[in-house]
Amino acid sequence: MKISRLLIFVFLIGPYFLLAQTKEVLFTIDNHSYYTDEFVRVYNKNLDLVKDDSQKDLDKYLDLFLGYKLKVEKANKIGLQYGTNYQNELKSYRNQLSKNYVNDSKVTNELINEAYDRMQQEVRASHILVLLDEGASPEDTLKAYNKILAIKKRLDAGEDFITVAKLTSEDPSVKENNGDLGYFSAFRMVYPFENAAYKTAVGQVSMPFRTRFGYHIVKVVDKRNNRGEVTVAHIMIVKNGDEAQNEKAKSTIEDIYKKIKQGESFETLAQQFSEDKSSAPKGGVLQRFGSGQLSSEEFENVAFNLKLKNEISEPFQSQFGWHIVKLIEKHPVRSLDEMKLELEEKIKKDERSLLITNSLAKKLRSKYSLSKDVKLLSKVKGAVTEEFYSQTWDAKEKSIEIKGDVLTINKDRKISVVQFMSYIAGKQKSNIKTKPISRLVDELFEKFIDDQLIAYYNDNLENEFPDFKNIMDEYRDGLLLFDLMEKEIWNRAKNDTLGLNEYFKSNVDKYQWKKRYDVDILSSTDMNVIKKAQKLLKKGKSIEYIKEQLNKDGKVNVMSKSGLHEEDYDILSEYKGLEKGVTSIVSKDKYYFVVNVSDEKPAGAKQLSECRGKVISDYQQFLENHWVDELKKEFTIQINNDVFSRIKTQLNK
Incomplete structure (x- = not known):
């Protein structure tokens, strides 16, 4: 399954709660009816996902829901539901989802205990x-x-x-x-x-x-x-193949470590200097992990070897760069009672679920009625020969003479003798040695019955479980919508060069640079040090010279970072009316800063190449918004306003 397809199901995520109500037609699209129960279910399951109360407005939500269904109607109209990839992916998802509905509590508990024992x-x-x-x-x-x-x-x-x-x-x-x-x-x-x-x-x-x-x-x-899991924060300086750059990275991480030893804040240093962009804004904090979950064993070992909360490692190198790690918390393996539900969910998504599925067959034998044609089964025994054991038995040749249904489940599922004989033929490769042939056929027939019972049960999950039907209906619509959006909107926005350029020109005011400055930013926790740095900057001294003069005796008193940034970047926002040259000193979060502005670029429009990704995203949204209006003209829509009024009253209680 394409992971990206999951993103389209805005309506399809989270728990839902049905209101007690009568199912009524809410609206029709070209005489295709859509009902109140689906609208209420989808609305309720999304309440926890929206933060803006305006998004809970039922009139707006109805319009959004209608637009969603219009797109699905369009997808069906142009035949996307017949696509091979669509059919295969839907089938694959159904097979995956059905595992969650095939359960046997005894087997499940055995697997839970086994998994927990192994987790030790x-x-x-x-x-x-x-x-x-x-x-x-x-x-x-x-x-x-x-x-x-x-x-x-x-x-x-x-x-x-x-x-x-x-x-x-x-x-x-x-x-x-x-x-x-x-x-x-x-x-x-x-x-x-x-x-x-x-x-x-x-x-x-x-x-x-x-x-x-x-x-x-x-x-x-x-x-x-088991070492359990651990939560740590880290500061990382990336390395590359260039030896000089690697030495610089090593020097930088050592300077940072010295500042930590001098009592400076790990979190603040991570925010300023860590080159792991995902964790730096959070003070370097990473998601908790266990053994084998990261792609660096060196990093894992350092993290787990830290013993005390807030303990900090010395700098060390991994294949990704140089790190300093701080222990936030250790998470030992929890008790079985605490983990039971989590383990059960994992089992449902794991190959272990096959054991549960197979055990279900025994229960299905008492749930469903079975009717066997003993005479046909006897003919099958006569048709299967010793060639089975040498894997040369031909089912097609033998089944020509035998016709009829050898098995009936619940009076509505009839399984032909041809199907059973094909099943036998397929089992030749299993190297089964059961003899005589009559016993072999009886043994295979019992396994065949189990397979057919489970298949029948799976095929009827929509009738057995309303929530399964709802999920499958929603996923089916979601897949169609993804394919339609890809065809009508996303690919068009990426490939329609003329349209994209026209959209960019018409909306250029949205894509503007603020005033930018080419700067060197120096920082220190010592006011006297930053004053010295300021004087040296005014004399035209290089950053390397300044650090050489001020970072002595194994102490890192001043750090620097350079680049072209907009006027509100980091500490630059503290200055009003920046100009070329050396700035005054400002303080923030127990640090003192001075900035050397070597160049400035005025505010102005960005080039399309500088914001192409954002423009494509906006253009896609523009196309989609206008597309829904076009769909409303293409299809005949009738909304049952009286029914909708009653729904609003129910939902607003």
Whole structure:
């Protein structure tokens, strides 16, 4: 599923609460009726998402909802619902969503306990992978399996795991990590991989096993108590391939560390100097994380090795740059009671859910009525031959002579004998050895019944669960709307060069630079130091010279940053009427600042190249706003105002 498609579902997020009401027609679009229950549900589920009370205005919301449905009508009108990608993605989402509705409490609780027990430990493992698609042919599967067996024999013969991994593993990351996956806990790997890792002893190599990625062999390197999660803040100076720049980065982080040791605020220094733009405004604070969740083991180890709250690390280097880390809080593994609901949700989204789904079949046998055609089943037993065991049995050839329905579920789902015989043929590759043939067919028929019951149950989830139907209807509309917007608005805004230029020219007042200054900004916590810096600036001394003169005896007394900025940038907003030259000294947040203005650029219009992304976004919105007006003319709309008045009264209570 394209993640970006999720962004279109403005209506489709969050919990909702239905009002007790009679379902009535709210409006029609070309005789297609839309009802009050959907409008109320969608309105209520979005109340928590809007901050502006004006967005809760029901008249405006009705217009917004109507516009949304007009776009869906347009998508259907031009046939987007028949698109192959649309159909595949809708089917994929339904399959994914249906897992949340296939549940067995006993199996679920067993899986919760197993996951929690595993979360007490972290496993460090290396692996060797032989890639294989989930839907691979029997020939390709056998080829991959033989390859992994050959690799296992080499390991059993005493060859070094890392050497063999580098030579044979088809995991692209092996070139960088030699197959080492670092430490992980439950839910960090696909379930079959997790099982193999936790069931293999330290220092041992697993038997080959399969996941959706292919065949694996795992070597468990270590097991340790789970370190839990940690919240830290950091200051980062980015490094690059240039040696001189890297030395400068190292020097900068060391200067920052000295200022911290001098008692200056970690958070303020992070805001001023950290080059991690996402965390710097928050004083360097990162989202909490556990082992294996970051792409830098060095960073994780430093963070977890800090013991005391507010403890600060020395500068250290990762593959991304130089860091200083401050411990905010440690989060130990919570109790089972505290984690139970969270674990259940994770299980529903994990491969473990397949175990729950399969256990459901037993319950469905008592829920639904089953009718078997014993005579047809007897004919099938006569049609299946010993060729099954050599995987040469041809179901098509044998099924020509046998017609009818071998199974009926709930009197409305009839499954033909051809379907069952095709199922048998497909099981040849499973290398089943059950004999005699009659027993084999009975065994496969019971499994076939389970599969058909689950399929029937899945196909009827819309009838079993109203909320499932609502989610699927909304997702279906959302996918259509995404495809329509991409076709009619987004691609047009990106590719319509003439239209974009015309829009930019007509709205150039929206895209203006404020007055800008090319500046060097010097800061210090010591007024005397900043006064000295000011004098040196007035004498025309360089930033490097000033820092060399004022940062002595291992102390960093002054820091600097330079660039072209608008007049309200950072400390520049404290000055009125900036001019070329050295400014007066100002103070802010216990720091003193002086600015050297080397050049100024007047306020004026931006070039399209300087704000293209913003202009495209605005142009898209412009096109969409006018497009809805066009759709209102294209379709016949009738709003039932009496019904809407009653809905407003209900919702405003």
